[in-house]
Amino acid sequence: MSVSFLISQAKSVQKVIDENSAEIEVLDQKIGDGDHIFNIQRGLKLVVELEDSIKDLPLAKALNMIAMKVLSGIGGSSGALFGTFFMTMAKSPDLDKDVDFNKACEMIISGIKAMKERGKADVGEKTMMDVLIPVSEKLNELKNESEFKSGLNEVIKIAEERMLSTKDMLATKGRASFLGERAKGHIDPGARSSQLIIDTICKSVINN
Amino acid sequence: MKKFINNNDDFLKESLTGFGKAHSDIINVNLDPSFVSRKNKTKDGKVSLISGGGSGHEPMHGGFVGHGMLDAACPGFVFSAPTPDQMQAAAEHVDSGAGVLFIVKNYSGDIMNFQMGAEMYSGKNDSIVTNDDVAVEDSTFTTGRRGVAATVLVEKIVGSLAENSGSLEECKKLGERVNKNAGTMGVAFTSCTVPAAGKPTFDIGDDEMEFGVGIHGEPGRKREKIQASKTIVGNILEAILDNLKPEKNEKNLLFVNGMGGTPLTELYLVYEDACQILQSKGIQVTKSLVGNYCTSLEMQGASITLLKCDDEILKHWDSPVHTAALRWGM
Numbered sequence: 274m275s276v277s278f279l280i281s282q283a284k285s286v287q288k289v290i291d292e293n294s295a296e297i298e299v300l301d302q303k304i305g306d307g308d309h310i311f312n313i314q315r316g317l318k319l320v321v322e323l324e325d326s327i328k329d330l331p332l333a334k335a336l337n338m339i340a341m342k343v344l345s346g347i348g349g350s351s352g353a354l355f356g357t358f359f360m361t362m363a364k365s366p367d368l369d370k371d372v373d374f375n376k377a378c379e380m381i382i383s384g385i386k387a388m389k390e391r392g393k394a395d396v397g398e399k400t401m402m403d404v405l406i407p408v409s410e411k412l413n414e415l416k417n418e419s420e421f422k423s424g425l426n427e428v429i430k431i432a433e434e435r436m437l438s439t440k441d442m443l444a445t446k447g448r449a450s451f452l453g454e455r456a457k458g459h460i461d462p463g464a465r466s467s468q469l470i471i472d473t474i475c476k477s478v479i480n481n
Numbered sequence: 482m483k484k485f486i487n488n489n490d491d492f493l494k495e496s497l498t499g500f501g502k503a504h505s506d507i508i509n510v511n512l513d514p515s516f517v518s519r520k521n522k523t524k525d526g527k528v529s530l531i532s533g534g535g536s537g538h539e540p541m542h543g544g545f546v547g548h549g550m551l552d553a554a555c556p557g558f559v560f561s562a563p564t565p566d567q568m569q570a571a572a573e574h575v576d577s578g579a580g581v582l583f584i585v586k587n588y589s590g591d592i593m594n595f596q597m598g599a600e601m602y603s604g605k606n607d608s609i610v611t612n613d614d615v616a617v618e619d620s621t622f623t624t625g626r627r628g629v630a631a632t633v634l635v636e637k638i639v640g641s642l643a644e645n646s647g648s649l650e651e652c653k654k655l656g657e658r659v660n661k662n663a664g665t666m667g668v669a670f671t672s673c674t675v676p677a678a679g680k681p682t683f684d685i686g687d688d689e690m691e692f693g694v695g696i697h698g699e700p701g702r703k704r705e706k707i708q709a710s711k712t713i714v715g716n717i718l719e720a721i722l723d724n725l726k727p728e729k730n731e732k733n734l735l736f737v738n739g740m741g742g743t744p745l746t747e748l749y750l751v752y753e754d755a756c757q758i759l760q761s762k763g764i765q766v767t768k769s770l771v772g773n774y775c776t777s778l779e780m781q782g783a784s785i786t787l788l789k790c791d792d793e794i795l796k797h798w799d800s801p802v803h804t805a806a807l808r809w810g811m
Contacts, residue, residue, distance in 0.1 A: 298678065302678075302682055302683065305699070306560050306675075306682065306695075306697035306698060306699050307560070307675055307678055307682050307697075307698075308535070308558070308559070308560050308561045308675065308677075308697075311558075311561075311675075311677045311678070312558075312561055315558075341566075344564060344565060344566065344597070345514065345564045345565075345566040345567075346564070347561075347564070348535075348557040348558050348561040348562050348563055348564050348590070348594065349535075349557070349558075349561040349562050349590040349594075350562070350589045350590035350593060351590075352561075352562070352564055352590075352594065353562070353565070353590065353593035353594045353597055354593070356565075356597075357597075391593055391596075391597075392589065392593065445624070446589060446624050447589045447624060450617075450624040450625075451616075451617040451624070451627055451695060451699055451700075452699070452700055453617070455700055
């Protein structure tokens with residue numbers, strides 16, 4: 274993981290989220306209040322715009338700037354959760370040394386753990402954590418393997434399955450929780466956007 | 482979408498700037514990070530009250546900054562929770578040393594961002610969470626009930642206690658009591674349109690209403706055919722009374738709140754229907770508030786809040802207030 278990796282991933286994710294924005298917006302209007310996609314798009318735009326100010330910075334500093342930008346520029350649940358994710362990654366030890374696959378996995382795992390604590394949500398509650406927690410568990414299995422590319426295909430699969438599984442869940446956390454039975458039958462918009470992010474990043478790592 | 486708008490990115494900033502100019506005798510507007518604060522510095526020893534939330538509910542919360550109510554308000558983007566740096570900056574700006582009480586409506590995004598703001602603020606602080614919407618079930622396993630119109634009453638009543646030298650602990654305790662004594666439920670006839678979305682949040686037929694709607698246009702208990710006002714009001718009150726169970730000799734405040742697109746003429750008609758129904762059940766209405774205070778952009782509809790009042794609550798309701806949206810007694 275490097276600053277240029279983060280910038281190029283942010284750009285790819287931005288493209289994929291933009292392509293799928295109409296779908297996510299509709300999902301959120303069905304069971305939320307419709308702000309999720311705008312928050313995610315605003316956040317990605319802000320991070321991509323940081324390129325010039327972070328490209329020559331050490332990784333820890335760049336992650337910290339991304340965290341502050343996400344935290345102060347997005348709002349809503351997404352801002353707090355993704356801000357927490359980057360802030361936790363920025364605090365990882367030894368970021369001045371080479372960040373290999375193993376280390377990058379550990380950073381992502383600790384970031385997701387912090388999101389879980391901040392949102393007080395676990396799997397089965399129809400939120401983005403339904404995708405992120407299983408992904409983090411799979412990364413924990415994979416992190417020490419030298420041949421991790423096939424494992425990343427499994428991560429992609431897990432993210433998709435878990436995203437789809439939110440469709441028939443009752444929501445107990447987040448805005449959709451106010452709907453009771455009426456939230457059933459719709460995929461959680463946060464789970465969908467998280468799955469798209471994971472899908473994009475994993476594919477780009479596999480293909481490089 | 483037909484709205485007064487120049488471009489979407491500047492929507493909130495332009496509106497806040499106008500708000501600041503229109504009420505420059507009462508408040509100041511700070512941008513980057515955005516917060517509304519009182520024109521006059523919080524007096525020494527007075528607890529500071531800070532609220533906030535997504536924009537689109539005006540006059541809540543910026544319209545309640547001023548003497549007898551809030552010290553500052555942090556507006557987020559339309560229907561999105563504000564960010565922790567806003568709460569931190571507002572707290573640093575207004576705290577006079579007696580501590581800060583954050584008043585937060587019960588939504589995951591607001592809770593998380595206010596928590597982070599509170600963690601980032603080094604001064605003494607505490608928070609209360611409002612959750613007066615009886616349309617949704619309360620449960621310790623879920624996010625719970627939504628915080629809606631009773632937040633206005635909490636801000637007024639706790640604001641008065643803070644103005645009258647209440648400590649941080651006393652303010653928190655009173656705020657929690659007001660929240661617990663209040664129940665709200667709303668009905669929507671039309672959707673609202675978030676400027677960034679450009680189209681209505683939900684589809685609803687000309688002859689339909691959303692019963693138990695949330696203040697962001699979230700679905701409520703059920704979709705029904707529209708009925709006579711008396712029937713709608715009766716059903717709303719039934720849900721509230723089921724929950725609050727007021728005693729016959731208890732005094733109550735009746736608050737009819739417009740969602741933004743319903744004229745005052747209709748809100749007063751709703752108030753009259755509610756008074757008659759409550760009277761027939763032997764429930765006393767001693768205080769009233771009618772108007773657009775906790776809105777959902779241009780949504781047509783209304784919510785009714787009933788607040789059971791003890792003498793302390795009544796005293797602090799009547800005390801002087803001078804804000805952009807609520808003014809009496811001075």
